Structure formats: C-alpha cells, structure tokens
Amino acid sequence: MPxxxxxxxxxxxxIAPGIFKMxxxxxxxxxxxxxxxxxxxxxxxxxxxxxxxxxxxxxINRDEKTITIVFQVKGKGTxxxxxxxxxDIIDMIAPLGWGTFSxxxxxxxxxVGGGIGIFPLYELSRSLKSKCSDITVILGFRNKELTVMEKxxxxxxxRLLIATDDGSYGVRGFTTDILEDxxxxxxxxxxxxxxxxxxxxxxxxxAEKYGVNCEISLEERMGCGIGACLVCxxxxxxxxxxxxxxxxxxxxxxxxxxxxxxx
Amino acid sequence: xxxMSVNIAGLKMKNPVIAASGTFGFGGQxxxxxxxxxxxxxxxxxxxxxxxxxxxxxRIAETPGxxxxxxxxxxxxxxxxxxxEIPWLKGYDTAIIANVAGNTVEDYCKMAxxxxxxxxxxxxxxxxxxxxxxxxxxxxxxxxxLIEEVTSKMRRLYKKTLIVKLTPNVTSIVETAKAAEAxxxxxxxxxxxxxGMAVDIHTKRPILANNTGGLSGPCVKPVAVxxxxxxxxxxxxxxxxxxxxxxxxxxxxxxxxxxxxxxxxTANLVEPDACVKVEEGIERYLEKYGYKSIGDIVGKxxxx
Numbered sequence: 184m185p186x187x188x189x190x191x192x193x194x195x196x197x198i199a200p201g202i203f204k205m206x207x208x209x210x211x212x213x214x215x216x217x218x219x220x221x222x223x224x225x226x227x228x229x230x231x232x233x234x235x236x237x238x239x240x241x242x243i244n245r246d247e248k249t250i251t252i253v254f255q256v257k258g259k260g261t262x263x264x265x266x267x268x269x270x271d272i273i274d275m276i277a278p279l280g281w282g283t284f285s286x287x288x289x290x291x292x293x294x295v296g297g298g299i300g301i302f303p304l305y306e307l308s309r310s311l312k313s314k315c316s317d318i319t320v321i322l323g324f325r326n327k328e329l330t331v332m333e334k335x336x337x338x339x340x341x342r343l344l345i346a347t348d349d350g351s352y353g354v355r356g357f358t359t360d361i362l363e364d365x366x367x368x369x370x371x372x373x374x375x376x377x378x379x380x381x382x383x384x385x386x387x388x389x390a391e392k393y394g395v396n397c398e399i400s401l402e403e404r405m406g407c408g409i410g411a412c413l414v415c416x417x418x419x420x421x422x423x424x425x426x427x428x429x430x431x432x433x434x435x436x437x438x439x440x441x442x443x444x445x446x
Numbered sequence: 447x448x449x450m451s452v453n454i455a456g457l458k459m460k461n462p463v464i465a466a467s468g469t470f471g472f473g474g475q476x477x478x479x480x481x482x483x484x485x486x487x488x489x490x491x492x493x494x495x496x497x498x499x500x501x502x503x504x505r506i507a508e509t510p511g512x513x514x515x516x517x518x519x520x521x522x523x524x525x526x527x528x529x530x531e532i533p534w535l536k537g538y539d540t541a542i543i544a545n546v547a548g549n550t551v552e553d554y555c556k557m558a559x560x561x562x563x564x565x566x567x568x569x570x571x572x573x574x575x576x577x578x579x580x581x582x583x584x585x586x587x588x589x590x591x592l593i594e595e596v597t598s599k600m601r602r603l604y605k606k607t608l609i610v611k612l613t614p615n616v617t618s619i620v621e622t623a624k625a626a627e628a629x630x631x632x633x634x635x636x637x638x639x640x641x642g643m644a645v646d647i648h649t650k651r652p653i654l655a656n657n658t659g660g661l662s663g664p665c666v667k668p669v670a671v672x673x674x675x676x677x678x679x680x681x682x683x684x685x686x687x688x689x690x691x692x693x694x695x696x697x698x699x700x701x702x703x704x705x706x707x708x709x710x711x712t713a714n715l716v717e718p719d720a721c722v723k724v725e726e727g728i729e730r731y732l733e734k735y736g737y738k739s740i741g742d743i744v745g746k747x748x749x750x
Contacts, residue, residue: 184478185478185479186478186479187479187717187718187719225716230510230511230664230665232508233508233511233512233513233663233664233716234506234508234513234715234716235716276479276718403503403504404503404504404505404506404507404653405506406506406513406515406715407469407475407714407715407716407718409475409476409479409718410471410475411469411470411471411475411476411714411715412468412469412471412506412515412517412715413471413491413500413505413517413520414503414504414505414506414515414517415503415505415506416500416501416502416503416505416517416520417503425499426499427499427500427520432475445502
C-alpha cells in the first residue's frame with residue numbers, strides 16, 4: 184500500500200553533471216518497497232512545479248531504513264529537488280507501482296539499462312544476486328562523463344559491461360548489440376530492461392527472437408501516480424484486442440510480450 | 447455544532463465536498479490516503495455506454511498553476527461500473543454521482559434509463575462538456591438548444607437528482623445554464639476544463655498527442671468563480687461550483703459566489719487527501735465567523 188509521507192533527507196550529492204543521488208530516511212518505504220517501484224515527490228510546495236515528480240527507487244536499505252533515489256535535472260521540478268539539502272523534509276507518496284520486477288530465481292539473468300533508466304535496475308540486481316547464479320548487467324551511457332554507479336553495479340552483478348554512444352568509455356555502441364551477442368553466446372533465462380523507448384523496443388524484439396522472457400520498465404508523462412487520473416497510458420495486449428494500461432498503476436514494469444510499441 | 451450537511455435538489459450529502467469526475471477514478475485508488483466516508487460525494491470517472499480506450503499518450507502537460515489533460519473519457523462502460531464498482535463503493539457512506547457522456551441523445555437517454563434502476567446512485571451528472579472527445583461531449587455543451595433537448599429527454603427517464611455539467615468554452619455560460627434549467631435539470635455544475643494547448647518548442651509539436659486538452663487546476667479558479675457568480679444570479683436551480691479548488695478558502699469563495707456545494711478535482715492528483723482538507727477548511731471558516739450551516743454563506747457575496 185502506498186502512503187503519503189513526510190520524510191527526512193539524509194544526504195544529497197551530485198554524482199555526475201546534472202545527476203543527483205539522494206538518500207531519504209523512510210522506514211515505511213524501506214520496509215514495503217519492491218524493485219521497480221517509484222516514489223512521487225512534491226518537489227516544491229505551492230504552484231510552481233505543481234504536479235509531483237515520479238522518480239524510481241534505486242536502492243532499498245532495510246537495515247538503515249532508507250531508500251536512495253537518483254535523478255537527472257530535466258526541468259523545474261527536478262531542479263527544485265536537486266536544491267534540497269540534508270535535513271530537509273520531503274513530501275512523497277511511496278512506494279508506488281503495482282507492476283514490479285519478478286524475482287523468481289533463474290540461472291542466468293541479463294539486465295539492460297540505458298541512461299537514467301539504469302537506476303531502478305540497481306535494486307533489482309541486488310535483489311537477484313542471491314537468487315541467480317549468473318547476472319550480466321549491460322549499461323549504456325551517452326559518454327564517460329555521464330557514466331555513473333559503475334562500482335555499485337559491479338558488486339551487484341557477476342559481469343558488468345558498459346557501452347557509450349561516443350566510445351569515450353567501455354565499448355562504443357549500443358547496449359542492445361551487446362545483448363544480442365550475449366544471447367548468441369548461450370542461453371539466458373530472463374531479461375530485465377529500463378531505458379529510452381527505442382532501446383526497450385529493441386530489447387523486446389531481441390527477447391522475442393531468442394525466446395527469452397523479458398520485463399521492461401516504462402516511462403510516461405504522469406499525473407497522480409496512483410492510478411486515478413489515467414493520463415500515463417501505454418498500449419498493451421488484451422486478448423485479440425488491445426487496451427490502454429497505465430504506467431503508474433499496472434506498471435511501471437510490464438512483460439515485454441504485453442506491450443504494444445507504436446511505430 | 448456546525449451543520450455541514452447539504453441537500454441539493456434531493457441530493458443529500460453530509461458535507462458539500464464532492465470529488466470531481468475524472469480526477470478520482472471510482473475512488474478505490476484513494477483508500478490508502480483517506481476515509482471515503484468523509485466525502486460528501488464522489489462524481490465517478492465519466493461513463494459511456496460502451497467502454498472507451500481513450501486518447502493516445504501523452505495525455506498530460508503541466509502548465510503554470512495547473513495542467514492540461516486529454517484522457518478522452520477512457521472508461522470501462524456503464525455496465526462494468528454497475529457490476530464491478532458499485533458493489534464495493536456502496537459500502538461507504540458517501541453519495542455516488544454517475545457522470546455520464548454520450549455521442550448521441552439516445553446514448554444519454556439509455557444511460558439515464560440504466561442508472562435510474564441503480565438504487566445506490568444518488569444523482570446523474572450529465573457531461574456535455576468534455577473537450578477531449580470528437581463525437582459528443584462538448585458539441586452538445588456549446589449549444590443551448592441541444593443542452594435543453596438532452597436534459598429534457600433525460601429528465602423524463604431519470605427520477606433522482608439530475609445535474610448538468612457545463613463547459614466554460616462558450617460565449618455565455620448563463621445561456622447554457624438557463625437551457626439546462628429549462629430542460630428540467632435539478633442543478634448545474636461548473637466549470638469543466640478550459641480548452642487549451644501547450645507546445646514543446648524543441649520538437650515544435652504540441653505536448654499532448656491530442657494537440658489540445660482541458661486546462662484545470664488553481665490557474666482556472668478566477669474564471670470559475672466568476673462563472674459561478676453569474677450563473678447563480680441568473681438561474682433558480684442550485685449550482686455546484688468547481689475549478690481549481692485546493693483549500694477550504696478556495697471552496698468558500700465558490701460558496702459565497704453562490705455554489706451550494708463544491709467539487710475538488712485537479713488537487714486530488716497532487717494531494718490525495720485534498721477533499722478532506724477542503725472540507726476541514728470550510729468548517730474552520732464557518733466556525734471562525736460564527737456560522738451554523740453551509741446555507742448561511744451560500745451566495746452571501748456582496749457585489750459592488
């Protein structure tokens with residue numbers, strides 16, 4: 184169950200240009216959140232940046248009773264959020280999203296993340312570590328400067344592969360090319376992905392081609408975050424027909440076979 | 447002891463705060479955040495005869511002090527509402543208002559007939575003002591003749607409180623309010639959203655996939671208060687006011703301007719317990735000025 188919470192910020196730090204990591208003391212969220220879920224934050228009281236901003240949970244620490252979010256400053260709301268300081272109180276609804284990553288134990292899992300889509304995959308990878316014998320994580324960034332959380336993912340995966348668009352770090356190219364190479368190497372049981380829509384679309388196609396079960400975390404312009412306003416619609420299969428599901432409520436994680444990508 | 451209850455043309459509610467249609471679903475999503483028993487009523491997500499898939503995403507754009515939306519009446523259809531939602535919703539002590547929209551006069555009439563036999567529904571709110579669907583909705587709402595026709599035909603089929611929800615996207619809202627009154631409406635509710643547009647200057651495309659959408663939120667409140675005040679002074683039937691209400695003070699503006707009850711919409715998206723806060727705020731205002739009931743302040747605005 185989500186709750187309306189006022190929680191204290193434990194730490195804020197900039198980890199790359201425009202990318203901030205924030206640790207929030209939130210016993211309720213830490214206790215109840217699942218990998219793939221998000222929080223909906225009122226970044227500033229009042230009318231400026233009126234709507235809450237949905238931000239995925241990057242790490243859940245039950246012992247410390249904290250959660251960590253990592254976000255990129257993209258507009259007014261995230262700018263206000265980045266200006267918050269240690270000790271400030273944050274107004275958030277959490278944890279949100281009923282569609283979360285499945286954590287069934289499998290032999291070999293592959294996690295594919297692109298850009299700011301990598302953040303919810305960190306908690307996923309941590310949670311899978313004890314359940315999967317092999318976890319390959321493939322992360323894609325625009326360039327070396329924007330490459331973040333490498334050490335963290337290294338400790339949460341069996342193998343970490345990094346790609347950058349310009350080749351300034353790791354392999355030059357796309358995460359999806361690496362994914363296909365890995366699937367050619369040997370059988371994988373599960374693919375998890377989060378990132379830009381073109382990447383997810385390609386991951387879904389590759390998963391289908393190689394017959395691997397695949398879960399993807401979607402993003403859409405959101406309103407309430409709790410499934411009431413129905414704005415964050417995405418097309419999903421419904422028998423022989425299709426319907427509009429909602430990213431905040433039915434997702435954000437969907438099985439890639441359910442999702443219909445418009446061309 | 448302050449009496450917060452209201453009786454609007456037979457629609458009895460424990461307080462004057464109603465969750466506005468389209469911002470509250472059927473109420474279920476709000477259970478973790480508030481006690482539905484504290485609501486005067488819930489105007490449920492706009493219903494149509496057949497299920498509707500709604501418009502393409504993006505369906506929302508944030509604008510200064512508000513939002514534009516173009517959901518396009520996505521809903522499971524009136525029969526599914528009766529079968530799946532009423533059974534649990536009736537367990538709460540709050541008025542259920544069925545908001546209905548149609549493509550044709552016949553659609554509206556069929557829904558009036560269907561809902562007339564559902565005891566748990568206390569009122570119908572006729573949505574002739576949705577700006578986001580091509581077929582019906584607002585094409586009825588901008589024509590006084592059509593409003594009168596739809597209202598009078600539904601009036602014959604529906605025995606309980608019939609509310610007509612008006613669009614602000616007209617030259618004279620007094621004229622459309624009078625048409626609803628002439629058609630036999632028990633009450634008018636206003637305002638629905640203002641038609642608007644937001645542009646992404648980098649892609650040179652509208653933000654909404656529907657190009658246009660309905661503007662709501664605190665930014666529309668002055669327009670809404672003005673319209674409520676005008677309509678109140680020109681019709682005899684009660685008025686339900688809405689448009690940007692997010693606090694008790696906001697609601698009191700509407701009550702003073704002539705609203706007998708208020709609806710809280712966009713604020714629910716930001717503060718899921720907004721309706722309760724509005725109700726408490728109204729009560730504090732009444733207490734502060736020594737009023738005994740809601741009726742004591744309705745229409746008490748003194749114009750210059």
